[in-house]
Amino acid sequence: MKKDTVLILDFGSQYTQLIARRVRELKVFSIIEPCVMSLEKIKKINPKAIILSGGPHSVYERNAPLLDKGIFSLGVPILGICYGMQIVVRTLKGKVRESKKREYGRAQMYIDNHKDLFFSLPAKIVSWMSHTDQVDALPGEFKVLAHTSNTKYAAIGDIKRKVYCVQFHPEVVHTDFGLQILSNFIFRIADCFANWQLEDFVAEQIREIKKKVGSRNVICGLSGGVDSSAAAVLIHKAIGKKLKCIFVNNGLLRKNEASQVLKIFKGNFKIDLHYADASKIFLRELKGVTNPETKRKIIGNEFIKVFEAEARKIKNVEFLVQGTLYPDVIESVSCFGGPTACIKSHHNVGGLPKDMKLKLIEPFRQLFKDEVRQIAKILGLPQEIINRHPFPGPGLAVRILGEITSGQLKILREADSILEKIIKKHGFYDDIWQAFCVLLPLKTVGVMGDKRTYEYVAAIRAVSSLDGMTADWFKIPHEVLDEISNAIINKVRGVNRVVFDISSKPPATIEWE
Numbered sequence: 001m002k003k004d005t006v007l008i009l010d011f012g013s014q015y016t017q018l019i020a021r022r023v024r025e026l027k028v029f030s031i032i033e034p035c036v037m038s039l040e041k042i043k044k045i046n047p048k049a050i051i052l053s054g055g056p057h058s059v060y061e062r063n064a065p066l067l068d069k070g071i072f073s074l075g076v077p078i079l080g081i082c083y084g085m086q087i088v089v090r091t092l093k094g095k096v097r098e099s100k101k102r103e104y105g106r107a108q109m110y111i112d113n114h115k116d117l118f119f120s121l122p123a124k125i126v127s128w129m130s131h132t133d134q135v136d137a138l139p140g141e142f143k144v145l146a147h148t149s150n151t152k153y154a155a156i157g158d159i160k161r162k163v164y165c166v167q168f169h170p171e172v173v174h175t176d177f178g179l180q181i182l183s184n185f186i187f188r189i190a191d192c193f194a195n196w197q198l199e200d201f202v203a204e205q206i207r208e209i210k211k212k213v214g215s216r217n218v219i220c221g222l223s224g225g226v227d228s229s230a231a232a233v234l235i236h237k238a239i240g241k242k243l244k245c246i247f248v249n250n251g252l253l254r255k256n257e258a259s260q261v262l263k264i265f266k267g268n269f270k271i272d273l274h275y276a277d278a279s280k281i282f283l284r285e286l287k288g289v290t291n292p293e294t295k296r297k298i299i300g301n302e303f304i305k306v307f308e309a310e311a312r313k314i315k316n317v318e319f320l321v322q323g324t325l326y327p328d329v330i331e332s333v334s335c336f337g338g339p340t341a342c343i344k345s346h347h348n349v350g351g352l353p354k355d356m357k358l359k360l361i362e363p364f365r366q367l368f369k370d371e372v373r374q375i376a377k378i379l380g381l382p383q384e385i386i387n388r389h390p391f392p393g394p395g396l397a398v399r400i401l402g403e404i405t406s407g408q409l410k411i412l413r414e415a416d417s418i419l420e421k422i423i424k425k426h427g428f429y430d431d432i433w434q435a436f437c438v439l440l441p442l443k444t445v446g447v448m449g450d451k452r453t454y455e456y457v458a459a460i461r462a463v464s465s466l467d468g469m470t471a472d473w474f475k476i477p478h479e480v481l482d483e484i485s486n487a488i489i490n491k492v493r494g495v496n497r498v499v500f501d502i503s504s505k506p507p508a509t510i511e512w513e
């Protein structure tokens with residue numbers, strides 16, 4: 001059966017992928033294309049609906065991206081979001097006002113028309129705003145559909161032409177009934193059929209990868225995390241032995257992690273896996289280093305060196321697979337020259353040497369973590385990989401504050417594995433996005449068996465999150481915290497104090513470095 005397509009024209013918003021993700025949640029196929037796409041190409045795609053994303057520009061800027069007026073003659077329902085709204089209004093000769101004041105965050109919104117876009121919604125909802133300019137006069141046939149105390153035109157629509165615009169962001173979770181609003185647009189207004197599923201994505205990727213790779217070999221850095229594991233198995237399904245996986249042990253992995261990865265991928269999946277144990281090299285390079293960004297850069301560079309050396313042993317290679325996800329892409333853009341602020345340089349994005357001359361295959365670049373987990377399940381990966389908490393590329397190095405030594409790594413591994421076991425025993429593991437220990441470079445005084453001790457502090461970090469981009473600390477019950485603290489202090493030599501991190505992201509980050 002034919003699948004309907006929702007075309008998302010990207011005007012540069014941070015949330016464009018989130019719009020695509022919401023459409024996927026509604027089981028409709030969607031593609032993102034640049035806002036400058038020609039009408040001819042749009043016609044070829046033959047979309048059932050078009051969504052115009054937000055963007056960082058003002059419609060008054062000299063180089064502001066424009067909209068081809070012809071788009072309104074296609075007879076395809078359109079939803080403009082934020083900048084998407086302003087550019088629709090400007091193109092149709094309404095007025096957009098430059099505003100000095102930014103409206104950012106939650107706004108109480110009052111719905112004036114419940115017919116289609118806001119069908120079945122309450123009279124007032126919380127919407128999420130993030131804009132400077134706002135609409136001042138409506139073009140032709142447009143009517144007000146919702147307002148806030150700050151703007152008369154929070155949502156507008158030309159109902160006959162099926163062109164709708166919203167000033168707020170229905171795609172973010174902070175907007176009440178955001179998914180319902182998108183669903184109303186896609187199903188009530190645009191008549192789409194909900195028949196797309198992630199299995200289609202997998203089948204499509206397998207077909208495309210097969211075609212792209214031909215007779216060449218593909219190498220894939222396998223970390224044992226769900227992203228690279230799912231990417232490897234997906235590509236293995238497409239091209240079999242032409243996939244060569246490289247697993248670098250950087251000496252910064254969790255307890256028993258290396259042996260587990262070898263067993264699953266070499267043993268169970270029969271993937272051609274090349275194992276490089278470079279623990280000693282990494283530890284040597286990290287000796288004396290305490291600055292978090294320096295650690296990350298060293299680990300990133302070292303990883304590339306080891307990886308390249310291993311890759312050189314494999315012949316006829318043209319492609320490199322990476323399990324990059326969408327949140328990695330956004331958060332790292334700025335560290336490699338993009339417009340948003342640099343928080344941390346995630347070492348699996350953008351860190352490839354320029355002379356490596358391999359083409360990238362990144363099957364999950366547009367997906368979020370939970371979607372990749374679903375794909376991993378479809379591909380038959382074991383539960384212990386699918387549900388394993390995310391683990392950063394720089395590994396335990398960003399969880400040992402200050403200098404890293406093999407002694408501290410041993411302490412942290414033990415403490416961390418105790419935490420994991422207890423959390424699993426109490427059934428919290430799957431409700432938590434990440435739970436781990438952090439070893440602080442601080443020694444405090446304690447008393448054990450009547451003797452004075454002077455040992456390290458271990459911090460417990462546990463957070464709930466949907467995508468790692470924002471997070472709240474997970475409320476582990478006191479009696480479980482008690483059990484964890486007792487077990488760590490009693491069983492791990494070198495720790496005599498355990499503390500619990502109760503910060504959310506933002507303003508803290510999930511990892512401590």
Ligand code: XMP
Nearest residue numbers: 346347348390391392393394468509510511
């Ligand atoms: P932060 O600490 O930035 O972490 O709040 C957000 C999520 O990203 C993971 N993380 C990384 N993942 N390479 C990765 O693959 C990295 O360099 C890296 N740094 C942080 C972190 O564990 C959390 O899930």
